[in-house]
Amino acid sequence: MWHARWYRHNDPSIASQISSGLIILTILLLPINAYCSYLFFKSTTPTALSEWHHDSQNRCYLPGKNSTDQKAAKKFKKILAYIQENDAFAETLIKTAKATGVAFCLENRADGTRGYYDYQYNIIAVRESLDFYQQVAIVLHELRHVMHVTNGYRLSLKFSMIEMVRMTYAIEADVQAFSMLFAWRLKNKGLPHLWSTLLLFKHYSDIAKTFEREMLQTNDELRATKQAFIQWYSSSWRKTNYHKGCCMGYLDMLDESNLIESYEYLPLDFFDRLCILPDGRNYACHTTDVIKKVP
Ligand SMILES: [Zn+2]
Numbered sequence: 243m244w245h246a247r248w249y250r251h252n253d254p255s256i257a258s259q260i261s262s263g264l265i266i267l268t269i270l271l272l273p274i275n276a277y278c279s280y281l282f283f284k285s286t287t288p289t290a291l292s293e294w295h296h297d298s299q300n301r302c303y304l305p306g307k308n309s310t311d312q313k314a315a316k317k318f319k320k321i322l323a324y325i326q327e328n329d330a331f332a333e334t335l336i337k338t339a340k341a342t343g344v345a346f347c348l349e350n351r352a353d354g355t356r357g358y359y360d361y362q363y364n365i366i367a368v369r370e371s372l373d374f375y376q377q378v379a380i381v382l383h384e385l386r387h388v389m390h391v392t393n394g395y396r397l398s399l400k401f402s403m404i405e406m407v408r409m410t411y412a413i414e415a416d417v418q419a420f421s422m423l424f425a426w427r428l429k430n431k432g433l434p435h436l437w438s439t440l441l442l443f444k445h446y447s448d449i450a451k452t453f454e455r456e457m458l459q460t461n462d463e464l465r466a467t468k469q470a471f472i473q474w475y476s477s478s479w480r481k482t483n484y485h486k487g488c489c490m491g492y493l494d495m496l497d498e499s500n501l502i503e504s505y506e507y508l509p510l511d512f513f514d515r516l517c518i519l520p521d522g523r524n525y526a527c528h529t530t531d532v533i534k535k536v537p
Contacts, residue, residue: 291345294363302347302365305340318346321381328427334520335385338392359384375439382424386417395516402505403492407537409508410488415474416517416527418446422453422470423463449473464525475532485537
């Protein structure tokens with residue numbers, strides 16, 4: 243567990259490789275380096291939000307349960323209202339989050355992550371110092387993760403470590419591709435800021451550009467989202483980071499479980515339903531070559 247926490251709070255790729263002077267700058271430039279962490283927390287007992295942060299009363303918002311003048315309520319109501327502008331897609335996301343009782347929390351401690359979904363505390367946390375549209379991007383990203391976890395896409399020692407890395411790649415690729423489509427739709431409704439933010443995210447802008455090119459050429463949402471999914475795999479930076487982080491989490495879980503490592507493959511139909519959009523359409527990431535490739 244300690245390693246999993248460490249990973250969440252410090253990106254191993256950075257902490258181990260570069261000088262402390264660069265750490266702050268690089269971490270600030272990193273989009274969201276802890277996307278993976280949600281996979282590694284075993285929620286064996288309900289964990290009180292007060293253990294997550296001593297000021298959780300002020301920092302965490304539970305939809306429908308906080309007073310409106312509370313700090314986190316003010317912030318997240320605005321973020322969720324913006325996301326709900328894409329009503330066709332937002333409804334399912336927010337309904338799932340509410341049903342699972344996710345709290346939305348403002349993170350202010352010095353750990354470098356821009357946001358994460360912590361499966362142990364069941365919170366979506368967003369760095370307080372980010373600008374509004376970056377916060378929107380992160381909440382949106384984590385909401386898609388909540389959906390995946392709810393649908394059973396979570397780390398399991400039933401399968402081999404390399405298969406869990408393959409799953410992590412697919413989940414992250416989908417979350418990113420989904421965010422592109424979501425932001426594109428908002429742009430077409432006259433709300434371009436989220437899209438502009440995604441276009442500028444270091445280490446991720448290539449996905450936005452791929453999506454945009456495909457939309458301009460074909461105006462086919464499913465095709466553009468699928469191309470964005472495939473594009474996720476073209477960055478060795480993304481793959482290296484998620485590979486390392488996920489293996490650490492897997493090994494931690496294995497340590498704690500005292501089980502013998504599994505060499506099982508994922509079932510052939512495992513990804514068939516991963517890339518279903520909230521409107522029920524499947525952009526069929528399970529048919530791509532990248533999803534089948536051994537990481
Ligand atoms: Zn993620």
